Amino acid sequence: MEKVLLLYLIFINLLAFLLMGADKHKARRGRWRVRESTLLLSAAFGGSAGAVAGMLLFRHKTRHLKFVLGLPAILLLQLILAGYLLKEGIL
Numbered sequence: 062m063e064k065v066l067l068l069y070l071i072f073i074n075l076l077a078f079l080l081m082g083a084d085k086h087k088a089r090r091g092r093w094r095v096r097e098s099t100l101l102l103s104a105a106f107g108g109s110a111g112a113v114a115g116m117l118l119f120r121h122k123t124r125h126l127k128f129v130l131g132l133p134a135i136l137l138l139q140l141i142l143a144g145y146l147l148k149e150g151i152l
Contacts, residue, residue, distance in 0.1 A: 063152070069107065073103065073106055073107040073108035074107070074110050074112075075111060076103055077104055077108030077109070077111035077115065078108075078111035078114055078115040079115070080095050080099065080100055080112075080115070081100065081111075081115025081116055081119055081122070082115055082118075082121075084100065084121060084122075085119040085120075085121040088121075097122075097125075097127075100112065100122070101131065101135075104131075104135050109132055109133075109136035109139055110136055112135075113132045113133060113136055116128060116129075
């Protein structure tokens with residue numbers, strides 16, 4: 062179970078990171094964009110660390126409050142939840 066969770070978290074964080082990079086790349090070239098809802102959902106489903114890293118590394122969505130405030134808030138909530146689950150022995 063723990064191995065599956067770890068693999069999922071690696072996958073979703075890498076996906077969120079790559080989505081931020083792809084969206085920035087496409088934005089610079091005036092091409093199709095990744096929907097903001099897709100970027101936020103990838104963070105909400107466990108990829109918040111990857112999304113925050115992508116936002117900072119690619120300097121993408123840094124002028125949008127829903128990303129600047131929202132992504133770190135999602136990450137914080139996920140860390141609190143993980144801490145609680147670990148403390149309770151659920152994870």
